[in-house]
Amino acid sequence: MQNFISVIRGIIISLICLVIFTTTKAQTPASKIFTKADTLRGSITPERAWWNLIRYDITVKPDYESKTISGSNTITYKVVNDNNKRMMQIDLQEPLVIDSILFNHSGRLHFTKEGNAWHVAVPEQKKATEGNVTVYYHGQVRVSVRPPWSAGWTFTKDSLGRPWMTVTCQGSGASVWYPCKDHQSDEPDKGASLTVIVPDTLVAVANGRLQLKKDNADGTTTYKWAVVNPISNYCIIPYIGKYVNFSEKYAGEKGSLDVNYWVLDYNLTRAKEYMPLQVHNMLKSFEYWFGPYPFYEDGYQLIETSHSGMEHQSAVSYGNKYKFGYGGRDGSGTGWGMKWDFIIIHESGHEWFGNNITSKDLADMYIHEGFTNYSETLFIDHIFGKDAANAYNAGIRRGIKNDRPVIAKYDVNDQGSGDMYPKPSNMLHAIRHGLDNDTLFRQILRGMNKTFYHQTVTTQQIENYISKQAHYDYSKVFDQYLRTTQIPRLEFYLDQDQKNAFYRWTNCVSGFNMPLVLQNKNAKLKVIPTESWKKQPLKSNEAPLFDTAAIVKMYYITAAVIEKK
Numbered sequence: 001m002q003n004f005i006s007v008i009r010g011i012i013i014s015l016i017c018l019v020i021f022t023t024t025k026a027q028t029p030a031s032k033i034f035t036k037a038d039t040l041r042g043s044i045t046p047e048r049a050w051w052n053l054i055r056y057d058i059t060v061k062p063d064y065e066s067k068t069i070s071g072s073n074t075i076t077y078k079v080v081n082d083n084n085k086r087m088m089q090i091d092l093q094e095p096l097v098i099d100s101i102l103f104n105h106s107g108r109l110h111f112t113k114e115g116n117a118w119h120v121a122v123p124e125q126k127k128a129t130e131g132n133v134t135v136y137y138h139g140q141v142r143v144s145v146r147p148p149w150s151a152g153w154t155f156t157k158d159s160l161g162r163p164w165m166t167v168t169c170q171g172s173g174a175s176v177w178y179p180c181k182d183h184q185s186d187e188p189d190k191g192a193s194l195t196v197i198v199p200d201t202l203v204a205v206a207n208g209r210l211q212l213k214k215d216n217a218d219g220t221t222t223y224k225w226a227v228v229n230p231i232s233n234y235c236i237i238p239y240i241g242k243y244v245n246f247s248e249k250y251a252g253e254k255g256s257l258d259v260n261y262w263v264l265d266y267n268l269t270r271a272k273e274y275m276p277l278q279v280h281n282m283l284k285s286f287e288y289w290f291g292p293y294p295f296y297e298d299g300y301q302l303i304e305t306s307h308s309g310m311e312h313q314s315a316v317s318y319g320n321k322y323k324f325g326y327g328g329r330d331g332s333g334t335g336w337g338m339k340w341d342f343i344i345i346h347e348s349g350h351e352w353f354g355n356n357i358t359s360k361d362l363a364d365m366y367i368h369e370g371f372t373n374y375s376e377t378l379f380i381d382h383i384f385g386k387d388a389a390n391a392y393n394a395g396i397r398r399g400i401k402n403d404r405p406v407i408a409k410y411d412v413n414d415q416g417s418g419d420m421y422p423k424p425s426n427m428l429h430a431i432r433h434g435l436d437n438d439t440l441f442r443q444i445l446r447g448m449n450k451t452f453y454h455q456t457v458t459t460q461q462i463e464n465y466i467s468k469q470a471h472y473d474y475s476k477v478f479d480q481y482l483r484t485t486q487i488p489r490l491e492f493y494l495d496q497d498q499k500n501a502f503y504r505w506t507n508c509v510s511g512f513n514m515p516l517v518l519q520n521k522n523a524k525l526k527v528i529p530t531e532s533w534k535k536q537p538l539k540s541n542e543a544p545l546f547d548t549a550a551i552v553k554m555y556y557i558t559a560a561v562i563e564k565k
Contacts, residue, residue: 034412040089040117041173042362042413044185047089047119051077053181054130056192060178060238061220062141064155064163064199069096070138073179074105076190077132079125088120088133091175091182096139098179103133116175135179142176144168147307148317151176156306158241158264163202165240166305166317171362171415174233182233185360185456191298193226196238203243205262207236207315208298227298227314230454232358235313239303244268248276250283250300254292257283258299267304267322274322275302278344285382286352286375291446294356294453302344309343311350311372318343332395336380336388349375357452357462362415363408364459366482370406370424377429393429394553396422402485407459426556427481433554434515435470436526444469476511481556488512490529490551490559498543501536505529507558516555518545 060071092098093116101109101120111120125131144152151172158164167177175182196204200221208227215221243262250257259279263271279302287293293300298314305317320327320343330337354368381389399422406423408416432441444466451465463478480488492503505512515528523541548559
């Protein structure tokens, strides 16, 4: 009988454990299984490591009716190490196909295909020498089903039924439409050109400055655009439609900046009345906080497009329909987001964070999105004041899901949670408040854009820079907000006569040490909680600073008064 009871008890315990395991598993997001294709796409393979990208010269001819393209890309590179087995990885995604590849504009090269990676046999070259391959390609294109959130070409029509085309490819990569070294860590050091052949009834616009416009006498026109600065693959974009242009000179921090607006012809009057003021406020705010616009040599363009908008370097796409907010909505729910055009401000903010400072790996995309999301708060601060900025930043927290960490897996082209927008923004706002020195905080942001000017970086470089310049180790703060889904909890209580406060951090990574500056109109107090209880003697006017609502408004944490220990 005793043995029978033991067996039954064992079965019951096993069933309970199974239920707990199953429930836990159901509540945990399934881990993505990565393939060799993910590694080929997302890592510095040996076939990528031996050469450094110098320049792209792309030519493309899209066909609106058949949804096909044909074109070429001359990829100029420099040999950076002595590897005698010269295989080069070129990326071009299906259904596009490579027709042929020439070495130094002459000899044909042999190549094989492995998914979206093409392995090209190139001659042996000495270290420090330069060479080029010209890749000819064609095919049916991938059509974006939800631009700009999905990759591919957009073939649509304007309100008068005329063709309107462009591309979006962030995340999925530029190899969705042209052959390239599709990894964020390597940008063409000497810029890129994009030549677009279109029907002569349309206009083609792209990044940088117009180099050539040629009537081909066959019903088509060729437009050649170029940038001289390094540029991310996914930022090189054609815009094709019934565009007209107006321009101006902006007196910026670095001198006279050429500003060009490209809009559909029937929107010209509306655009002239609407766009410049938004762009002027943007440039004034961001040059104040971040330093000079990073691409004076290539100018700044705002280009009307059929999707909501994207941060294409020196050719920012705009599709917010001339409305304040984001398509007429305020993501913060505070009303402050309805006082400016979200797309112009946010996508232009990427010129500093994303285009000037670019993450080497897609896993660190918060460097693009988190800092740019915070640029919205700083824009509001500069134009409308601190109280408005504080309210807006707290309001955007409602978009934080904490479904998975902000930083994803490295070397597999993996993106982290969509929280990479509002969560790091709130982290930066918390760092700023705890620092309690806006002069220093501004110096850090401007210093980043100067120190990492036109560079690709890792999160470690950014984290270390901020800590070093702030003279405080924020490494555990970065760990907390970027690598976990936990919201740190501040627990505190005051003694009976309110002469002492006791506080600590819980629900946090080991060593979490984020400083807090608590303040109201009558007092200010800086505290640095740890996981152990700390005691803070209080002046008579400092007890009201320990107010949960006021603390949570300024910091992305939870706070609770607990029973005295």
